[in-house]
Amino acid sequence: MTVSEARAALPEVLNRVADGEEITITRHGHPVAVIVRPDVLRSRSRAADLLDEAERLNEMLREAEKMPLSTGGISAEYAEELIAEIREGRDSR
Numbered sequence: 001m002t003v004s005e006a007r008a009a010l011p012e013v014l015n016r017v018a019d020g021e022e023i024t025i026t027r028h029g030h031p032v033a034v035i036v037r038p039d040v041l042r043s044r045s046r047a048a049d050l051l052d053e054a055e056r057l058n059e060m061l062r063e064a065e066k067m068p069l070s071t072g073g074i075s076a077e078y079a080e081e082l083i084a085e086i087r088e089g090r091d092s093r
Contacts, residue, residue: 003027006035 006013006025013023017035025033074082 001025003032 001009001013001023003025006023013035017023017037020037022040023035024031025035
């Protein structure tokens with residue numbers, strides 16, 4: 001839809017957008033704007049944020065794969081001490 005068409009039919013454009021349609025406004029044949037409902041815009045923004053976070057996590061996993069695994073750990077005795085401390089703290093509440 002051209003700028004002139006959108007200007008002349010703004011109430012109709014708003015009704016179409018409210019019904020879920022996306023309207024692309026063009027100037028000299030080139031897209032310059034897209035009119036969408038606010039909830040659509042927010043959900044796309046949230047989706048983009050989630051995809052960015054997933055990519056960051058994926059990169060962290062790729063980096064972690066390059067590191068050797070630790071074969072150490074804690075002793076059974078130390079694990080039992082930690083469990084006892086946690087239980088003591090929990091039970092003292």
